[in-house]
Amino acid sequence: MSARTVHIKSFGCQMNKLDTALVRSALLDAGFALTESVDDADIVLINTCSVREHAEQRVLSHLGHLKHIKESRPDMVVGVIGCMAQRLGGKLLEDKTVDIVCGPAQIPQITELAIKALQQKQKCLAVTQKIREKSETQTQALEGFESAYGIEDKQMPGQAYVRAMRGCNNFCSYCIVPYVRGPEVSRPPEAVIEQINKLADAGVKQVTLLGQRVNAYKYKRGDKTYCLADLLEMAGKVDGIEWIRFVTSYPTEEFFDGILRAMADLSRVCNYLHLPAQSGSDKILRAMNRHYTAGQYLELIDRARSFVPGISIAGDFIVGFPNETEEDFRDTVELVKKAKYKNCFIFKYSPRPDTIADKKLEDNVPMEVKKRRNTELLSVQEQISDELSRDFLGKEVKVLVEGLSKKPHFNLTEGEDKPQLVGRTTTDYIVVFNGPESLAGRFAKVKITKSSPLTLFGERL
Numbered sequence: 001m002s003a004r005t006v007h008i009k010s011f012g013c014q015m016n017k018l019d020t021a022l023v024r025s026a027l028l029d030a031g032f033a034l035t036e037s038v039d040d041a042d043i044v045l046i047n048t049c050s051v052r053e054h055a056e057q058r059v060l061s062h063l064g065h066l067k068h069i070k071e072s073r074p075d076m077v078v079g080v081i082g083c084m085a086q087r088l089g090g091k092l093l094e095d096k097t098v099d100i101v102c103g104p105a106q107i108p109q110i111t112e113l114a115i116k117a118l119q120q121k122q123k124c125l126a127v128t129q130k131i132r133e134k135s136e137t138q139t140q141a142l143e144g145f146e147s148a149y150g151i152e153d154k155q156m157p158g159q160a161y162v163r164a165m166r167g168c169n170n171f172c173s174y175c176i177v178p179y180v181r182g183p184e185v186s187r188p189p190e191a192v193i194e195q196i197n198k199l200a201d202a203g204v205k206q207v208t209l210l211g212q213r214v215n216a217y218k219y220k221r222g223d224k225t226y227c228l229a230d231l232l233e234m235a236g237k238v239d240g241i242e243w244i245r246f247v248t249s250y251p252t253e254e255f256f257d258g259i260l261r262a263m264a265d266l267s268r269v270c271n272y273l274h275l276p277a278q279s280g281s282d283k284i285l286r287a288m289n290r291h292y293t294a295g296q297y298l299e300l301i302d303r304a305r306s307f308v309p310g311i312s313i314a315g316d317f318i319v320g321f322p323n324e325t326e327e328d329f330r331d332t333v334e335l336v337k338k339a340k341y342k343n344c345f346i347f348k349y350s351p352r353p354d355t356i357a358d359k360k361l362e363d364n365v366p367m368e369v370k371k372r373r374n375t376e377l378l379s380v381q382e383q384i385s386d387e388l389s390r391d392f393l394g395k396e397v398k399v400l401v402e403g404l405s406k407k408p409h410f411n412l413t414e415g416e417d418k419p420q421l422v423g424r425t426t427t428d429y430i431v432v433f434n435g436p437e438s439l440a441g442r443f444a445k446v447k448i449t450k451s452s453p454l455t456l457f458g459e460r461l
């Protein structure tokens, strides 16, 4: 019998991309074959995100599409994995289209679930009612899964994500993550480093350490407490790994200077900080349960720039949080102007069931106002990004090449042997240039000849 085929679709953040890569690698190991198309898949898995309602709606509409396919191919198995699976559990399984529901804490069971659903035509539910309880068995299972399948993801040549921490304990009032990903757990440093060693042996050049508050990484053994700066130092000694990144950082004093010092001193640690502010209004920050003021946040950013000259900083903002007035929004615009981010991710507040904000605060900023604030903040940021990008004109940069550029930019095609490639600088700038596809996963030098707010263009040297 030929191998069973699996199609995996992924929604959401880097954490989800990592989970998708682990699941893909586990299923390949179990003898499944990957397929690009749903039409010839025996099993379709959707890795889901619950952070905003929009992300969940996209999954539901994708399930609607699969429902039609399943009408003509009733044997096709459909699995929903990830945060939405944990949030909705059995309710998702009531949908006739869905055969497997598996939460993020249960992904080590994915192969077993896939085989059971295919062979025994049984619906399978794997979520936990006790997501906020620390479970040693669960942690061990996740560790085992991570170390067995945390290998290079062929979809991202030369690069890999490595989890430093799971879960989150911060309970920002708007955020669903602590309810679907469970408590904060830092992985043992040697497990992280062993994985990085394996990745280096496989030819990986860049690792990105992941955690919801990765700068809060803390692992205690005996008298020693390992923090992110220690992990960066240990990772910096792994032969073959040339660039190390970490995301996402939470604005806090704890460990901040040590991490910046590591960034300044260790040549392999990329000079890039993703430090979401969420708002520039102290009133809103308090209501969001973020534990800093706009002034303290800006002070951290100033310090980052004085420790690491040339560091690039990215931010996240939520506009239209309950009771956000025009004045609060002006404070956010001011903060964005002062922070001079490389780029910002801006989201319209989306109430998430069971979060404190959803239970206690009315979603009282009208959608048109959220949209207007979103557009205005984006255009303020665009101007800043444009100015920062212009500084690169005429300069040479080193990039790690990700592969073919997904969207064609301007008229830069030089023929089939030199298609348009995309790479990133150590400071996370996106650079588009022409070169052989074989450069994917390798470093290249590019001279910047043209700039736009979010992308630099150049010629390979």
Ligand code: SAM
Binding pocket: 013, 051, 052, 174, 175, 176, 177, 211, 212, 213, 248, 249, 250, 276, 278, 316, 317, 318, 347, 348, 349, 350, 351, 352
């Ligand atoms: N742990 C990271 C942090 O603390 O910044 C990011 C977690 S979250 C997956 C990514 C971003 O989604 C957040 O920084 C926030 O801007 C946004 N976000 C989270 N919950 C949201 C909500 N309910 N509505 C709109 N945006 C939200």
Ligand code: SF4
Binding pocket: 168, 169, 170, 171, 172, 175, 176, 177, 178, 212, 213, 250
């Ligand atoms: Fe969500 Fe806040 Fe945790 Fe980030 S730090 S995952 S925004 S609760």
